[in-house]
Amino acid sequence: MLDIRFPIGMMFSIFGVIITVYGLATIGNEALYMPSLNVNINLISGLCTLVFGLVMLFLSEPVKKKLKRKNS
Amino acid sequence: MDTKFALQGIDYLIMAVYFLFVLGIGWALKKYMKNATAFLEAGRSIPAWVAGLAFISTNLGALEVMGMTGSGLKYGMLTTHFYWIGAIPAMVFLALFMMRFYYGSKARSVPEYLKLRFNEKTRGLNAILFAVMTVLASGISMYALAILLENVLGWNFNVSLLASAAIVLAYTYLGGLSSAIYNEVLQFFIIVIGLLPMAILVMSDVGGWGGLQHSLAPIVESKGFAADAWTTTWKYTANASGNPLGVAWYGIFAGLGFVLSFGYWCTNFLIVQRAMAAESMTAARKVPLIGAIPKMFIPFLIIVPGIAALVLLNDPLKGFSLPLNDAGQPIYDYTIIMLLKHYLPAGVLGLGVTALLASFMSGMAGNVSAFNTVWTYDIYQSYIRPATGDKDADDRHYLKVGKMATIVGVLVSIAAAYIASKFGNIMDFLQTIFSMINAPLFAVIFLGMFWKRSTGNAAFTGLLAGFLIALVHHGLTQPEGATTLVKGGWLGVLHVYPVEMAQNFWTAIIAFTTSTLLTVIISLLSKRSKSDAELNGLVYSMTPKLDDSGVIWYQRPWFLATIVGLIMITLSIIFW
Numbered sequence: 001m002l003d004i005r006f007p008i009g010m011m012f013s014i015f016g017v018i019i020t021v022y023g024l025a026t027i028g029n030e031a032l033y034m035p036s037l038n039v040n041i042n043l044i045s046g047l048c049t050l051v052f053g054l055v056m057l058f059l060s061e062p063v064k065k066k067l068k069r070k071n072s
Numbered sequence: 073m074d075t076k077f078a079l080q081g082i083d084y085l086i087m088a089v090y091f092l093f094v095l096g097i098g099w100a101l102k103k104y105m106k107n108a109t110a111f112l113e114a115g116r117s118i119p120a121w122v123a124g125l126a127f128i129s130t131n132l133g134a135l136e137v138m139g140m141t142g143s144g145l146k147y148g149m150l151t152t153h154f155y156w157i158g159a160i161p162a163m164v165f166l167a168l169f170m171m172r173f174y175y176g177s178k179a180r181s182v183p184e185y186l187k188l189r190f191n192e193k194t195r196g197l198n199a200i201l202f203a204v205m206t207v208l209a210s211g212i213s214m215y216a217l218a219i220l221l222e223n224v225l226g227w228n229f230n231v232s233l234l235a236s237a238a239i240v241l242a243y244t245y246l247g248g249l250s251s252a253i254y255n256e257v258l259q260f261f262i263i264v265i266g267l268l269p270m271a272i273l274v275m276s277d278v279g280g281w282g283g284l285q286h287s288l289a290p291i292v293e294s295k296g297f298a299a300d301a302w303t304t305t306w307k308y309t310a311n312a313s314g315n316p317l318g319v320a321w322y323g324i325f326a327g328l329g330f331v332l333s334f335g336y337w338c339t340n341f342l343i344v345q346r347a348m349a350a351e352s353m354t355a356a357r358k359v360p361l362i363g364a365i366p367k368m369f370i371p372f373l374i375i376v377p378g379i380a381a382l383v384l385l386n387d388p389l390k391g392f393s394l395p396l397n398d399a400g401q402p403i404y405d406y407t408i409i410m411l412l413k414h415y416l417p418a419g420v421l422g423l424g425v426t427a428l429l430a431s432f433m434s435g436m437a438g439n440v441s442a443f444n445t446v447w448t449y450d451i452y453q454s455y456i457r458p459a460t461g462d463k464d465a466d467d468r469h470y471l472k473v474g475k476m477a478t479i480v481g482v483l484v485s486i487a488a489a490y491i492a493s494k495f496g497n498i499m500d501f502l503q504t505i506f507s508m509i510n511a512p513l514f515a516v517i518f519l520g521m522f523w524k525r526s527t528g529n530a531a532f533t534g535l536l537a538g539f540l541i542a543l544v545h546h547g548l549t550q551p552e553g554a555t556t557l558v559k560g561g562w563l564g565v566l567h568v569y570p571v572e573m574a575q576n577f578w579t580a581i582i583a584f585t586t587s588t589l590l591t592v593i594i595s596l597l598s599k600r601s602k603s604d605a606e607l608n609g610l611v612y613s614m615t616p617k618l619d620d621s622g623v624i625w626y627q628r629p630w631f632l633a634t635i636v637g638l639i640m641i642t643l644s645i646i647f648w
Contacts, residue, residue: 001115002100004122004254008261011093015086015265015423022082022419032417036273042419045269049423052265 009057016050075223075395075406077413083422090426091239093258094433098243098251108470111248112445113180113349118250120355122257124362127346128370129256132263133435134428135216137374141411142404144371144378145385148292148302149647150317151378152371156305158328160364160640162337164633167360170338171347172618173521175356177609180348182341182517183450189520189610191528191601192454197535198513199450202341203443205506207481210439211488212503217432218489224409225425233489236429240436241482244444245475249349252434252441256346259430260366264373266420266427267408271377273415277390278380287383302379305647318571327577331584335510339517342442354623361632368639374408381407384414436485444477452477501558504546511580512538515587519595524611527601530594538587545582551575 023043026032033040057063105111118126143151179185183202187195214233221232243251278284281303289299301308301315308314309321319327337343337360347359384392385402392414394402412424452473491498516535519526547563551572554561560575569575607614620628 001104001117001250002097002254004097004257007093007097007100007254008258011089011258012261012265014089018082018085018089019419019423026417026419035415036269036417036420037277037415039273041269041273041417045265045420045423049265052261 003061005056005060006062009053009055009060009063012049012053013057014053016046016048016053019046020050022046075409075413076226077224077421077425078418079225079422079425080418082419083425086422087426087429090262090430094239094243094255094430095246097254097258098246101247101251101254104250105246105248105471107467108448108474109467110250111471112441112448112474114248114250114253116349117351118253118346118349118355120350120358121362123253123346123350123355123359125260125366126253126256127343127359127363128367129260129263129434130343130346130438132260132370132431133213133438134220134431135213135435137263137267137428137431138405138408140371140374141378141381141408142406144375145382145404145407147316148288148379148382149305149375150309150315151375152305152643152647153317153324153328155367155371155375156640156644157324158333159337159367160636161329162333163360163364163367164636165334166338166344166347167357167629168633169612170517170521171357171360172353173610173612173615174344174348175350175353176615180449181446182339182344182513183446185610186517186520186531187450187454189602189607190516190526190531194516194528194532194535195450195454197532198509199446199454201506201509201539203446203451205509206342206439206443206446207484208488208502208506210436210443210481211485212492213432213435213439214485215489215492217429217436219493220409220428220432229493233486236433236436237482237486240433240440241479244437244440244482245478248474248478249345249441249445252437253346253349255430255437256434259427259434262423262430263427266423266425266430267373267412269420270408270412270415270424271373274377274380274384274411277415278383284376284380284383287387288379291382291386302382303647305644307648312570312574317573318569319574319577323574323577327581331511331514331580332577334518335514335580335584339510339513341446342438345442345445353618354620354627354629357629358627358632361629361636364636365639368636368643377411378407381411440478440481440485443481444474447477447481448474498558504558505543507576508539508542508546508579508583511542511583512587515584516591519588519591520611522612523592523595524604524607524614525600526591526595527598529598529601530591533594534587534591537590538583541586542579542583545579546575549575549578 019042023040023046027040109115140151174185177185177188179188183195183199186198214237217236218229218233221227222229243255278287285303288302292302293299297316298308309324312318312320347356350356350359384390394410395406397403416424448470512535515538516531520531546560548566549569550561550565551559551569604614609615625631
């Protein structure tokens with residue numbers, strides 16, 4: 001059956017990219033990051049989400065199979 | 073007080089991606105839904121870790137998340153009792169001692185276990201109450217979601233209600249229980265990732281745990297409690313009046329730690345169904361233990377920020393406030409909403425809002441997927457359609473019935489949501505009543521599993537009488553300051569409890585005791601209805617011990633249970 005790690009990995013990688021890009025685009029926007037204690041929380045959180053998404057993807061069966069085929 | 077979020081395009085984009093994946097999972101699972109077993113029991117093929125996360129995710133609905141953050145503000149660290157003593161022992165017990173009978177008996181639902189162990193009428197009583205309860209519960213959560221979307225995002229009530237119902241219907245209809253479980257796992261991760269930035273920001277704002285303790289002291293003392301009453305769990309439970317929860321340690325132990333939690337975690341089919349869908353007997357027994365580990369850390373995500381909110385509320389410089397109700401009281405359930413609004417900028421805010429949406433929807437889906445199973449197997453198959461003897465035709469037929477039940481379940485939920493919007497109090501009342509089903513059910517299942525002498529008639533009487541006595545107790549008692557009969561006292565007031573929590577605990581304890589006593593006495597007075605051979609696989613002493621020697625040591629349930637126990641003891645000592 002479907003390995004749930006694959007959609008989880010895909011979804012969080014997409015979230016990670018969206019939020020990281022937004023975080024990069026808003027560097028120096030002090031008004032936006034006033035509530036979050038002047039921290040660019042989008043950049044940090046986006047990168048963490050992206051890492052989580054990629055780890056899930058690499059653990060998932062469809063990706064593992066592909067990697068194996070490439071190696072052999 | 074403005075509760076509206078100023079969402080940007082990016083927040084909507086995140087939400088849209090989430091819905092795409094939710095529906096996509098349902099779509100991807102569609103091709104596996106060939107028979108009733110696949111649709112209603114996920115083909116008993118779910119890996120332990122997936123079922124384990126779904127197991128706690130089902131309980132992590134948005135109402136729970138919002139309520140727990142609010143309780144953190146109101147009761148402080150004592151709220152963690154709901155996650156530690158009030159969940160972990162029960163989950164460990166379910167895993168080590170009960171799961172093998174649910175899974176091994178080949179029962180497809182908790183009511184069906186009652187049928188196998190006792191008799192048809194005990195199953196019927198439980199199945200009907202459960203079916204009604206789950207549909208109404210899903211209606212209540214739809215209603216709450218629509219209200220929230222109206223208040224927070226400014227969306228139209230009707231549109232929110234129907235759109236969320238349509239999405240839930242789409243993915244449960246397409247992928248059945250598997251789809252509900254997979255989406256619960258998705259929801260678990262999005263709750264953690266969506267709420268974590270808020271939790272970290274609020275904690276650094278109040279100066280970490282040390283700063284929180286320091287700032288809380290004067291606030292808590294002005295309420296008449298010890299300086300650290302909000303940051304400890306057991307320290308002030310010698311007397312009920314010494315802690316904000318208003319319950320002493322024995323009440324917490326017996327009420328929450330035993331009756332309420334065992335009743336909920338060990339017998340509620342909504343929860344147990346996740347473990348019953350596991351791929352093997354070992355996996356099924358591991359499910360509650362795998363769920364228990366993240367469960368113990370969820371308080372740091374939702375309860376501790378609530379406690380910090382008490383400091384923010386009392387510091388005018390922070391500019392943090394809660395919306396007020398008509399009586400001018402703060403609405404504690406909005407604590408987490410206001411924290412998200414206070415700290416998160418566009419971007420991560422979208423993730424936080426999506427986390428709340430996700431938990432509402434998976435709550436509904438969980439109810440619907442438990443409802444359709446009980447309806448199809450325990451009501452339709454047992455009372456409406458006699459068996460035909462053609463297994464393949466039956467299986468196709470029940471798949472159809474299960475799918476129809478999914479549609480009907482969602483439609484009835486929508487109706488219930490509209491009733492709730494007209495008569496909110498009636499729904500609160502019904503929810504209180506349904507919470508009385510679990511304690512007697514646990515008494516009966518516990519006796520059934522561990523005492524071969526207990527009989528069908530005794531179980532039926534115990535179940536019914538326990539429920540009725542809980543009703544009577546609720547009708548004769550009230551929490552202090554109750555303004556509506558929904559809180560109790562509708563038969564006249566014999567006793568007043570200091571807080572509602574204490575009343576709930578005692579209702580459950582009394583129901584459980586009555587049920588146990590009656591079941592034991594009637595069993596002893598009546599003749600055994602099942603022979604030893606018939607009880608093989610259903611009763612502890614009549615079933616051969618399970619041999620785990622073929623399983624690697626770190627995969628064995630006993631090993632996992634020890635780890636879970638050690639973590640819980642450590643947490644309890646740290647936050648004593």
